[in-house]
Each structure stands twice: as C-alpha cells, then as structure tokens.
Amino acid sequence: MIRKLPTLDFQSVSRIFSGGVYALKEVSFSIPAGGLTAVIGPSGCGKTTLLRIAAGLERATTGSVKLIGPDGGAYERASENLSVCFQDARLLPWRNVTDNVALPLELAGVSRNERIARANQVIAAAGLSSAQARLPAQLSGGMRMRVALARTLVTSPDVLLLDEPCSAVDEFTRMQLDEEIFRVWQVSGATTMLITHSVSEAVWLADQIVVMNMGSIHEIRKVALPRNARNRTSAAFLLEVETVMRSLACAAGVVVE
Amino acid sequence: MMRVMKSIRMIAAPVIAVTFILVAWQIAVMMSGVSAFLVPSPLAIGQTMWASSDRLIGGAIQTAMASTIGFVIAAVIGILVGSMIAAVPFLRRSLYPLATILQMVPLVAVAPLLVIWLGFGLPTAIAAATVVAVFPVLAATIDGQVSVDPGLREFFLLHGASAWTRWRKLDLPASIPAIVTGLRIAAGLAVIGAIVGEFVSGYGGPNAPLGIVIMTAMREARTDLVFAAIALSAVVGFALFGAVSCLGWLLVSRWHASGVNSLEQSK
Structure with missing residues (x-):
C-alpha cells in the first residue's frame, strides 16, 4: 500500500x-x-x-x-498520525523502556500483545534491545532521548x-x-x-x-x-553551514566579519 | 558484605541508644529514690508487662484493629477526595481551605461528638483514628497530583487521553511518593486518634483497648501499668508505620530518587 x-x-x-x-x-x-x-x-x-x-x-x-x-x-488529523518529540524525553519514570515506548499505543487502545510486539520492533531497530527492561533513571541522557525518538515511531506517524x-x-x-x-x-x-x-x-x-x-x-x-555529500568535514557541507550561519547572523543583526 | 555491615550499623545504632536510655533511667530511679508511683523503673515496667501480658496484648490487638481500620478508611478517603480536589480547580479553591481549617480543630474537642453520633465502642475509636489520619493523606495527594510534570501531562493530552486514563496512568502513579509520605504521617496519627477515641468512648470488658487500660490503670494508681500500656501503644504505632514504610518502599524504590540512588550504590 x-x-x-x-x-x-x-x-x-x-x-x-x-x-x-x-x-x-x-x-x-x-x-x-x-x-x-x-x-x-x-x-x-x-x-x-x-x-x-x-x-x-x-x-x-x-x-x-x-x-x-x-x-x-x-x-485527517489524529493523535496516531502525528508524533512529537520534545527537548526533554518525557518518559514515565516508573515504566521500563518497552512500556514507555508502547505508551502511545496503550493510549490509543491497542491490545497489550500487539503494542509490546510493535514497541519491541522499534526498540530493536533503534539498537536499544539490551536496555528494554531498564527504567529511565538507569539510562544516560542520550539513551533517554533515543527511547523518546523510538516512541515517536511506534504509531507509524x-x-x-x-x-x-x-x-x-x-x-x-x-x-x-x-x-x-x-x-x-x-x-x-x-x-x-x-x-x-x-x-x-x-x-x-x-x-x-x-x-x-x-x-x-x-x-x-x-x-x-x-x-551522500553531507559529510560534516567536506568543503561543500562547511560552505553551506557558513552560508546559513551568515543568514542567521544577518537576521539577528550580528556582525560576523 | 558491605550491605550486611551497613544493615547491622543501621539496626545497632537505635538499639544502643534505647539501651543507653533504659539503663540511665533505671540508674536514675534507683539513685534518686523517686517514688515508683511517680516514675517506675524500666525493670518494674517490664515485670508489669509480663504479669499483665494477657490484658495488654488483648488491649493492643483492639487498639491495633481500631487504628488500622481507621487508617485504611482515612487512606481511601484521602486519596479519592484528594484526587478529586486536585483535578477540579473549583474544588481546590473551595474545599482545600475548608479541609485545612477543619484539620486545625483539636480531636479531643471533636471526640465527644463522635460518641454522640456513633455511641460507645469500637466505631468511635475507628472514626477518631480516621478523622486525624485523613488530612495528611489528603494534603499529600493534592500536592503530589498538582505537581505532576506538566510535560508529561502534555504528552497525555497530545495522545487524546481522557481525564480518567490520565489519572490512572499518570497522576496517581506519579503522586505515589508524596502519598506514601502522607500515609507514613497518618499511620502514627491513626494510633493517637484511636487512643483518644478509646478514652472518650469508654468500652471495657476482658479485651479493653489500650486507651481504656491506660485510664483504668490511672484510676487504680498503677503508674507501671500506664507506662506499660503507653509502651505497647508505641509498638502498635511503630508496627503500622513500619508496614506503611515497607509498602511505600515496594511501590517506589525502583524509580524514585532514593531508590535509584541505592540501586546505583549497589552496582
């Protein structure tokens, strides 16, 4: 489809x-x-x-x-087809990674077996399988954000x-x-x-x-x-960064020369 | 091994302190020659406890029953009403100040009213325990639920969660650490309420509760028995407090700050 x-x-x-x-x-x-x-x-x-x-x-x-x-x-706008990831991970501290990732499906009324299966899929794809039983407090800041990003995918938005x-x-x-x-x-x-x-x-x-x-x-x-040219050290990439930086500086009224 | 040593140190410290106080008390009574009617020695109180163990244990069971039932009723009312007040801003503005004012009314003044309404006996003691224990649970529930992370509330809002779903899956679990703190305070207060209720409701018989044992012993000038009954009421209070603390630990230790710290230390 x-x-x-x-x-x-x-x-x-x-x-x-x-x-x-x-x-x-x-x-x-x-x-x-x-x-x-x-x-x-x-x-x-x-x-x-x-x-x-x-x-x-x-x-x-x-x-x-x-x-x-x-x-x-x-x-049609529905909570299932729109996902938001915020600055902070916004994970429930008493739920493990799997249950946090499955939460949007739980709130949408998806059955437990199906939501756990779908949550485990996105967790595996994010390389977080080894952490799926851990609580948010047992994860680093970066891992918490990866869990939050995985959660945005679970509803296939x-x-x-x-x-x-x-x-x-x-x-x-x-x-x-x-x-x-x-x-x-x-x-x-x-x-x-x-x-x-x-x-x-x-x-x-x-x-x-x-x-x-x-x-x-x-x-x-x-x-x-x-x-394929988006190498952070390539000349083309750095030139593009500089161009956008100048635009931003110009917008903010900052002199960059 | 480190954890065993830490546990031994935690238990040993209060045991040493209590032993020291009892020994100092015994020596002070012996050296000062103060009348046993005014201040009996710990050994005399111990002997009375042994000699009147049937009466004291029967009384302690009655008081424990009144305290526990009163505490459970207070916990249920406090959590449910507190959740409603937290959820509805109008109730928060109207009922919460009223509850705070009612909490200021001294229980001793209210207890005779409970006798008028409920008669002499166990129900009055239970009601007195409930009346004093309900406010800390109510206040803790409201504080816990109004301070739930607004970001998490927004997350539930984004996913179209109903107020009921949000309460079950977010507000209630997030406020458990605060509720447990309220319950621990309420546990101690419930025993005080039950004893005051027993004082005024005056039901006796072979299994008279500790409040009645204390009043009867006072009239009989049995200060040693008064002390023994007070000690047992403290044990009842401590047991209820300990049970609530254990329950709280089971519920929040894995994710709440204190529990997380202990997890990290144990690595």
Whole structure:
C-alpha cells in the first residue's frame, strides 16, 4: 500500500501573547510531504511556539496550520498520525523502556500483545534491545532521548514534530542522535519539522531550512547538498553551514566579519 | 558484605541508644529514690508487662484493629477526595481551605461528638483514628497530583487521553511518593486518634483497648501499668508505620530518587 503523506502548511500564523507581545508574525511556509524542514533561529524567536501550534498544544491568534493531503484536500488529523518529540524525553519514570515506548499505543487502545510486539520492533531497530527492561533513571541522557525518538515511531506517524531533541546532550551524543533522527525520518518517511539551535545539525539533516528571528521568517532556504555529500568535514557541507550561519547572523543583526 | 555491615550499623545504632536510655533511667530511679508511683523503673515496667501480658496484648490487638481500620478508611478517603480536589480547580479553591481549617480543630474537642453520633465502642475509636489520619493523606495527594510534570501531562493530552486514563496512568502513579509520605504521617496519627477515641468512648470488658487500660490503670494508681500500656501503644504505632514504610518502599524504590540512588550504590 502506498502511503499518502500530508504537506504541513503554515498559513500566515501569528501568535500574540497578553500585552500585545508578538511571538509569531505572519509566518507562512510549507513542509512538503515526506520532507524534513529544520527551523532555526536564536532563543525566543518563536520556533517552539510554532511547533506547539502545529502540534495543537497552542492556538494561533490568527492564521492556521493545515495538513493537506496529496489530492489537495484536508488530511485527517489524529493523535496516531502525528508524533512529537520534545527537548526533554518525557518518559514515565516508573515504566521500563518497552512500556514507555508502547505508551502511545496503550493510549490509543491497542491490545497489550500487539503494542509490546510493535514497541519491541522499534526498540530493536533503534539498537536499544539490551536496555528494554531498564527504567529511565538507569539510562544516560542520550539513551533517554533515543527511547523518546523510538516512541515517536511506534504509531507509524505521518507527521513528526521534533522540538530540539538534541539540546540537552554533548556534541558527540548530538552527532549520534542526529544519525538516529535521520534514521527515524527515513524509516517513518514522515513529513518532519525539526526545531534546532544548531546550524550544522540543520544542514546535515534537512532538505529545507527556515531561518527565523523575532517571530518572523528571515529566509527559507533549500539545502542543495545531495545526501551522500553531507559529510560534516567536506568543503561543500562547511560552505553551506557558513552560508546559513551568515543568514542567521544577518537576521539577528550580528556582525560576523 | 558491605550491605550486611551497613544493615547491622543501621539496626545497632537505635538499639544502643534505647539501651543507653533504659539503663540511665533505671540508674536514675534507683539513685534518686523517686517514688515508683511517680516514675517506675524500666525493670518494674517490664515485670508489669509480663504479669499483665494477657490484658495488654488483648488491649493492643483492639487498639491495633481500631487504628488500622481507621487508617485504611482515612487512606481511601484521602486519596479519592484528594484526587478529586486536585483535578477540579473549583474544588481546590473551595474545599482545600475548608479541609485545612477543619484539620486545625483539636480531636479531643471533636471526640465527644463522635460518641454522640456513633455511641460507645469500637466505631468511635475507628472514626477518631480516621478523622486525624485523613488530612495528611489528603494534603499529600493534592500536592503530589498538582505537581505532576506538566510535560508529561502534555504528552497525555497530545495522545487524546481522557481525564480518567490520565489519572490512572499518570497522576496517581506519579503522586505515589508524596502519598506514601502522607500515609507514613497518618499511620502514627491513626494510633493517637484511636487512643483518644478509646478514652472518650469508654468500652471495657476482658479485651479493653489500650486507651481504656491506660485510664483504668490511672484510676487504680498503677503508674507501671500506664507506662506499660503507653509502651505497647508505641509498638502498635511503630508496627503500622513500619508496614506503611515497607509498602511505600515496594511501590517506589525502583524509580524514585532514593531508590535509584541505592540501586546505583549497589552496582
């Protein structure tokens, strides 16, 4: 069966907090079906608010976020076809890895045998089989995030929203998690939005980068690098990182010369 | 081997302290010549315990029964009502301050009312135990459930969980460490409540509870028996506290901070 993935479409999304403070101002862009778009920008630029509106955790003051089906019509939005991974792993401390990964299926009413089987599949694919009986407190920060990423896959979602999943780990673990995010994206084939602070992470993972500042979009940039050229030490990769870095610095009004 | 030594040290410390206090007490009574009516020696209390063991054990069983039943009722009411108050902001604003004020009313003042409503006997002792034990459980349940990680709540919201599902799978388990703390405080209070209930409800007979044994011994000027009954009531309180602590340890030690630390130390 061919999956019909949706396009995630932000249409003039604004979010105004009390006191008239704009968190987002007329933000419009689309994440193509099956694509991975990274949203980068300095702290407080509205990235996370944008993701929370896409997840349905906050309302846009004006504008809308829509899932559009391949035929151009509305795409049914359900908790099973949209998965979110937050900055913190958000695992239940009294449940082991398997039961944490199986939780979304449990909440969807899937039978115990089926949800454990599906959870074990994604745990094995993430290379976490040896840790499946462990509690979150017995895992490192990086492993906890890998469990959280595995949990996003267990419902086979069509849309993945990743909110700085690597923000709380060291550089080496970040690179490992980037590979895991890439694997998760490839396995799920989902339309993916990644919020990140890291330009190199955005360039390495995304096919489109949205540079934001002060609640507005500064630039939408296609990453032209072919997948096999995304070597972190290659000249083409470093050039792309520098270009995006300059765009970000320009948006934030920072002089880089 | 290290763990065995640690366990021995943990048990030995209070045993040494209690032995020291008893020996000092015995010497002080012998040296001062104070009347046994005022302060009997530990040895005299021990002899009375042995001689009146049937009466004291029968009384302790009655008091333990009243305390335990009162404690269990308080635990059920405290957890259920506390969960409702935690879940509904209106109840939190209206009932929680009221419960706090009611908790300030001294039990001794309320106990005669319980006799009027429930009559003389075991039900009054149980009700008195419940009245004093319910608030710590209620307060701990509310505190535990309102401080559940908002991120985890959001996760359940994202997956469309109903309020009932969220309570069963998140709020209740997440608040167990707080509830266990409330239950441990309630365990000690339940015994105090039961004894006060026994004081006012005045039921006697061959298996008179410890509260009645204490009152009767006081009227008979048997200070040694008063001390013996007090010691046994402390044992009842300690047993209930210990049982609750063990239950709490079984429930949370694997994942709560204290248990996790001990897991890491044992590696």
